[in-house]
């Protein structure tokens with residue numbers, strides 16, 4: 001019996017997994033493999049294949065790296081201009097890499113800013129005032145084009161170390177034509193970061209009150225904030241599967257999401273876990289449309305969409321379970337193991 005599948009509508013395209021920064025929180029720290037730009041040959045294949053799937057509406061230039069580092073950034077934007085193009089960026093290369101014409105074809109920039117002067121230097125090695133100049137530059141290009149777009153969203157990765165900076169940051173951002181501030185939680189990469197998180201499994205009154213204060217302050221500043229959850233909820237929602245999205249790595253692997261895109265590690269409520277890439281195929285051997293329709297990938301998406309997978313954070317066996325140390329298998333015998341995923345709990349986001 002054929003298995004039903006929605007068409008592919010959104011693609012996270014990782015033009016490079018290298019970066020000009022070394023942020024303290026970054027998922028990339030635990031990698032064993034050398035970062036790499038997508039080769040021109042693979043890029044040609046990827047673009048040709050994307051064009052053959054008319055249902056694709058949105059391309060997110062992002063992934064694990066800085067898209068503006070890629071020499072193929074401008075060409076990609078130009079060639080995919082009939083799609084909605086979103087760019088997730090650290091914002092530090094706008095003046096060097098962006099032009100009015102490349103910006104004209106982008107619908108949304110999501111820029112990572114999660115602190116004021118001291119925190120941005122410590123956490124990202126970025127000088128805050130210089131970053132604001134980059135944001136101003138982007139706004140000037142937009143004015144030059146006389147267009148409403150690109151919209152500008154800010155992604156703030158919240159932890160105990162930086163959450164207080166959100167108030168002065170809102171004062172500054174109120175003047176920068178920001179559409180949304182998206183607060184995502186920190187997903188600790190190693191045990192020393194484990195206590196920096198603000199979310200809890202249950203009864204997180206303290207954070208709820210703080211978010212309430214932040215929301216009220218944002219109203220005064222005319223800003224809109226998108227908040228993550230503060231504690232575990234029964235509902236799970238995988239933003240990748242539910243939006244009919246896939247992720248193409250710089251090596252052409254088709255993976256379901258950020259979490260399963262590279263080898264790495266994470267700490268889930270104090271429990272360290274090894275992550276590995278889970279690929280449904282590589283574009284050098286197979287067409288993207290065929291990988292999307294592959295029964296194994298379709299079954300996986302149906303399982304996640306319908307919530308037919310176990311849940312570790314609230315499982316009675318979690319303390320003794322041997323399956324929680326990696327993402328190889330869950331206790332239903334299925335792979336990969338999404339049962340401990342904090343993205344689907346709406347703690348962690350990435351547009």
Ligand SMILES: C[S@@+](CC[C@H](N)C(=O)[O-])C[C@H]1O[C@@H](n2cnc3c(N)ncnc32)[C@H](O)[C@@H]1O
Nearest residue numbers: 025026027065066088089090112155157186187
């Ligand atoms: C991996 S980056 C790639 C795009 C670009 N280089 C940037 O920093 O915006 C995408 C987003 O993931 C966030 N991020 C990185 N490491 C994280 C972590 N350990 N927990 C939560 N978010 C993280 C970044 O702050 C950024 O907003």
Ligand code: SF4
Nearest residue numbers: 019021023026065090
């Ligand atoms: S800028 Fe983005 S990809 Fe680069 S190190 Fe920082 S979080 Fe990671």
Ligand code: SF4
Nearest residue numbers: 310312315318321331
């Ligand atoms: S893998 Fe299954 S048994 Fe083990 S902790 Fe998670 S839900 Fe519980």
Ligand code: SF4
Nearest residue numbers: 238257338341343344
């Ligand atoms: S549930 Fe989590 S690990 Fe599984 S596909 Fe979605 S984001 Fe990835």
